[in-house]
Amino acid sequence: MTEDWLTVALPKGKLGRQALEIVNQTSLAVSGMEIDSRKLYWEFPEKQVRFLICRPTDIPVYVEYGAADLGIVGKDTIVEAGADVFELVDLKFGECKFVVAVPGDQVATDGEYDLNRLNLGRIASKFPNVARRFFQQAGLQVEVIKLHGNIELAPKVGLADAIVDIVSTGRTLKENDLVAVQDIFRATARLIANRVSYRMKYAVIKQVVAECKQTVGSGGILSD
């Protein structure tokens, strides 16, 4: 990889399209790139920048290893990956939150639920690290089961007592008769940097950071 080039990893899908909108308002702006085409590698020699389109969960990996200097990805993915990357800007889109959800019939009519009931229970999640850490900090001993999708199914068939998942509208939970009983944390998309790139390519990264901040505006920082 050439030293003067900047490599940016963007996620596929909706998150990526929003990320591209932000990128296009910075000095890295490019025309003609599509997030959802089959082309996963875009080079723009006139700007000395290249973009990789990856699965969101792979972005912290590309950035941590330095295969990409910068990346845009959800805080949820960063936390789950436990990646050692620098988190530079809260881009404030793609908002979602991690919750613990249990079947509706477990919750009292006033909406109260004692989390201690999950002690020694089984928790299904696509985010086993987030789930494990949350229950550890809550002082509860649970068995975390990693599933790759549709985890709403797990409580229904007795595979798990609860799930840990991200929700944005809450519709999926409702349709599966699940109720969120505990927020774990909120997540939005972040601009992340490799720790060496941040120091070796400081001037250009600093500029991108300033431009991103200007684009998303100041204030309205989400608290955890």
Added chain:
Amino acid sequence: MSNIYEIPPGVRDLLPHQARWKRQMEDRLAELFSRWGYEEVLTPTFEYYSSLTEQGSGLDEELLYKFLDRNGRIMALRPDMTTPIARMVSSRMRGEPLPLRLFYLANVFRYEKTHAGRQREFFQAGVELLGAKGPKADAEVLNLAVAALETAGLKDFRIGVGQVEATKALLGELDRESSTSFKEAIASKDFVQLEILLEKSRVSARERDILVEVAMSRGGVSDLEQLLDVVENRDAYNALSELVEIFKILQYQGLEEKVFFDLGILRDFDYYTGIVFEGYVPNLGFPVCGGGRYDNLLEKFGYPLAATGFAVGLERVMLALREPESDREQGYLLLGSFPKVLDRAGQLRRQGYRVVVCYEQLPRGEAEKLAAAKGLTLLVEEGEQ
């Protein structure tokens, strides 16, 4: 059918070309360190767990490889060389005139999540300058770090220098709890978290400016001097003034392009008390060397002695270089009648050549192929076939 016997994650075999590369790098570094007056030492591969941990390396104990000896005492493989050398110097080298200049080439062991460049057994080449205080000593070690990375064959590297004392002093003005969370946010360059903390905590506008300055500022002497103008905390001011002095010495030696300061560099080890630094190369996602000043470590072993040091990660340098320089010395593949070839081989070896004797009477074409594969020149003994 498989003949592959697995080895554990995080360790590796070095095949001839890799072992040769590592050896050449070590030789060059050993020679460099010697020229600077550093003497080689070696400590045991394993020692008592308590000597490696109780003295506060601050390294997560889960990172240590531990085992019991037959008397039930807990042993550990050395996770770095700094703590064992501090132990050795405190107990075995008290009479020696100061300062001590020591270097090592050694493998160390950490139970890390394995990654490219993050092995569980890895090789370090490093130095410790013991019994010398102040900017001149720090500048010597930084200068030697630059020379070591150059000697190892790296070109476009840069060394980032932090000052934990300054950072601690500035954060020390905050209450304890927020000081810890600010420290974490600054070290991991989690600017998002930093902003959240600034929103939440009731820091004054002035404190806020200083924290942002600590987290963001970087550069050379002039940037440091600018920072000095706004810092009021006395300890931080003194620590940063020393950093300015160090940078001026490095500037005098023409190294200002190679170093920059970044107060966000804090490193993982708790024993650091002054400057801390890391070496970076383009396109490698992790530092190739690291070090700093640790003035309190030897005191914990009962011998108060100021100290600075660094270690270069050899595997990481090799990853950054990708290809070994091909400076294999000249050599010959000898073919001829036995035992006459032995005389010729002995003669050439005494002259310093690498000689391989071929005991089979190969046809010339095949012998040439073999010689080429081994990087040797074919030599057929006169008058023989």
